[in-house]
Amino acid sequence: MGSEPTAVLRHRTVETPAGRLHLVEQGSGPLVLLVHGFPESWYSWRHQLPALAAAGYRAVAIDVRGYGRSSKPAAADAYRLLDLVEDNVAVVRALGEESAVVAGHDWGSTIAATSALLHPEVFSAVGLLSVPYAPPGGPRPSDVFGRIGGPEQEFYVSYFQEPGRAEAEIEPDVRGWLAGFYAALSADTMPDRGEPDPHFVARGGRLRDRFPSGPLPSWLTEDDLDVYAGEFERTGLTGALNRYRSMDRDWEDLAPHRGAPITQPALFIGGTADASTTWMADAIDAYPTTLPALSGSHLLEGCGHWIQQERPHEVNSLLTGWLATLQG
Known part of the structure; x- marks a missing residue:
């Protein structure tokens, strides 16, 4: 060795x-x-x-x-x-x-x-x-996260709670959703201050509605994105989302x-x-x-x-x- x-x-x-x-x-x-x-x-x-x-x-x-x-x-x-x-x-x-x-x-x-x-x-x-x-x-986490959003929008952790709901948004276009999610939280691609916060979902909307649609973050190559997307296209997102549901x-x-x-x-x-x-x-x-x-x-x-x-x-x-x- x-x-x-x-x-x-x-x-x-x-x-x-x-x-x-x-x-x-x-x-x-x-x-x-x-x-x-x-x-x-x-x-x-x-x-x-x-x-x-x-x-x-x-x-x-x-x-x-x-x-x-x-x-x-x-x-x-x-x-x-x-x-x-x-x-x-x-x-x-x-x-x-x-x-x-x-x-x-x-x-x-x-x-x-x-x-x-x-x-x-x-x-x-x-x-x-x-x-x-x-x-x-x-306090109980679901109570805390339920209060964060308010009447107009829902915090992403609360949005992830209902089985199947976030999966229905993500799984038809795993690669596109991941690209947007990674970009939304990356320093070089995240929305500017004052733009809608991508951690929240408008009532009746989707989380990805607030993701950036421009280039990938500098740390993420197309090949890197292929690795991540390939895994989730194969496995689905339920196992990952169940962490939030616990x-x-x-x-x-x-x-x-x-x-x-x-x-x-x-x-x-x-x-x-x-x-x-x-x-x-x-x-x-x-x-x-x-x-x-x-x-x-x-x-x-x-x-x-x-x-x-x-x-x-x-x-x-x-x-x-x-x-x-x-x-x-």
């Missing part, structure tokens, strides 16, 4: 509570588990895998259950955080390891944080990209951990042009309490939501620098 070139990407599937879980790994050394968000796949970490491998780590990017080549349980509550956390634990075990650093982006950030919260004996440190850590608790279940499941901090070493990287960081600014401000072992909180100026793809070199530098501190 030691002489194997770090350029080799190894695809494999392992057994997890989901059934089959697909992963891609590169390099050897301490295990770093990478967890993607919506609507993506292992491929969103394509720039990090070689950089982490070159820095002396065994980098592993998974297809979260419901995505790509991983199993897609039929029940909506099979996508609750408790189950996704157990998938992560099973991956570490299946790879013959006792522990790992876990890092996630978007929903993957929440999955990574919950993994670290529930299994500190397995996940020795946690990296969070784009979506800050907010401890479990507060939020109230998570709220119930994690009630015993209300307000709990994550005490392992942590890293946060967000973008100043990403709504996730501006909406959740209070969560970032609370890090001294909620992430007491935080190594660094970095906001990349002018970066949108797809942070490790929009700014791969900066993210790689921050990740590898942080990982080096964990090795002592």
Whole structure:
């Protein structure tokens, strides 16, 4: 293994509570588990895998259950955080390891944080990209998101709740919808301030009505879009959307951990042009309490939501620098 070139990407599937879980790994050394968000796949970490491998780590990017080549349980509550956390634990075990650093982006950030919260004996440190850590608790999520929109428009999280509704919008033109969604949240293509917010759906409308229709974001090539679209054209979107449909279940499941901090070493990287960081600014401000072992909180100026793809070199530098501190 030691002489194997770090350029080799190894695809494999392992057994997890989901059934089959697909992963891609590169390099050897301490295990770093990478967890993607919506609507993506292992491929969103394509720039990090070689950089982490070159820095002396065994980098592993998974297809979260419901995505790509991983199993897609039929029940909506099979996508609750408790189950996704157990998938992560099973991956570490299946790879013959006792522990790992876990890092996630978007929903993957929440999955990574919950993994670290529930299994500190397995996940020795946690990296969070784009979506800050907010401890479990507060009001029921469906009540919160239902209030955000108001009478004229509906917040996208609420729009995603009804089974089949968002699928009916997305699946007839997966590639076009993904292109618009990626562009809507990318710094170089997102709508200007004052234009209709693409996180909301006008009553009776579609989410894509507010997506940009111009060129692809600079980080996304036609070939990259083909990879993402090809996976979702094959799998459909229900598995991915079921994550949003499990939020109230998570709220119930994690009630015993209300307000709990994550005490392992942590890293946060967000973008100043990403709504996730501006909406959740209070969560970032609370890090001294909620992430007491935080190594660094970095906001990349002018970066949108797809942070490790929009700014791969900066993210790689921050990740590898942080990982080096964990090795002592």
